Every structure is written in structure tokens, then in C-alpha cells.
Amino acid sequence: MLHIVNKSPYEKSSLASCLSHALKGSAVLLIEDAVYAVTKGNAAEDTVRRALQDLPVYALGPDLEARGLAGAVIDGVKVVDYGGFVDLVAEHRTSQSWL
Amino acid sequence: MTQVAEAVERETQTRAVVKKFMYVNRKAPYGTIYALEGLEVALISAAFDQDVSLAFLDDGVYQLVKGQQTKGLEVKNFSPTYRALEGYDIEKLYVERESLAARGIREDQLLVPVQVVDAKEMAALMEQQDVIIGF
8 A cells, every 4th residue: 555644743643553553565645734754853763763674765856846855854864756646645555645 | 229218228337336335524513514514415425325324533522412403503404414414324333433522522422323443443434335425
């Protein structure tokens, strides 16, 4: 399953909730305000690093760039463009958006 | 086969496809429109004879609390609709144990019979679905 999160980890519990339900074999894609979670030094960094031990974590490049944070992504997080977003959706049997 | 017969055949095959739909409710009622919209969408998909289940976690568990009174807000109290779901063959209501505990809500405070599951079981249920829509 592809889990998609679009909320800042400081505003909503969506990322935490997503990660506590993401099973091995699934992937997590962070878009919109959720990309703040994958920047170096942010309070959710440990959470993201722990997730990376079990799951691939992706972040949408255009959302990072728009927020001025494209150069501050945690190592191990893969940055994808819109085409990559589509590929991820196609590669997984289901997707789930955590609003 | 005539064109009409072919069309009927196609239609029959389309109707036979039953997918497992899960609606994941994570928002409290009234503060936003999500809870009501989720409920309406669940009812619509049940009308298409799909295999529907509802999951309630995080603030979504507040949707099922008994005794909601919305007169003072002058908005519709949609909570009785959860009790009508059975009539639409929606009988799979899963509520996450951790979310209830975090909010001090007991199962006997809920307005409809549910299956209380832990986060791990909930994750497994999500994995079994064909379509998952979050509200």
C-alpha cells in the first residue's frame, strides 16, 4: 500500500497515525505541508528516521522547492517529481490518503 | 450476439464486481464537514452493493459517542444515521482501541455496536481492502 500524507506533523497527527498503521511492504509519500517532516533538524526527524528502517519514505520535490527546503532533506528520503508520484501509485495495489 | 445482448452482458459483469471499500474516519463531527461527508459516501457505495467497512480512529471515534445534541448549534445531528447503517448492509464498524483509550471513551459510550480492534489489527484490515478512502 502507498500511504500519502499531506499535513504538517505539527498541525495534525496524520503522519504519526499513518506510521503506526504502515506495514512492511508499504511505502510512505509526503506531499504538501507533510514535507516539513522530512527536513533536517525538525522535531519529527527521529520519527522519520525510525520509519526509514522499515519502509521507503518519499517526498514530493515541487512541494519541498516551493517551501525553500529542497536542500535540507533527511538522508534516505527519496525525492520524487509528479511523474514519480504517478509511478508510486501505479506500483502499489492500493493507496491511502491520511488527511 | 446482438449489440444489446453484448451491452447487457457487459453490464451484468460490471455489476458482479464487488470490491472491498473501507472508509477511514479520523475527524471529530461538527468541527468540520469530513465526518458527515464520509458517512454519506459510505451509504452511497453500499447502494452499489459493495463490501463496505468503516474504520474509526484518532478523533474519528468521537463520531460514535452517544447522546449528541446539536439543537444549540442549529446543525443536523447525524449520529442516529450510524444506527441505520445495518439496514444498508454496512455491518463492519471497526473502532481503534488506542484511540478510545487516549480520549477516555469506553465502548459502552458508543451509540452502535462495533468491533474494537487494536492498531495492529486495524493495519491488517486496511491491507485487505481494494479501496481506502480517508475522511
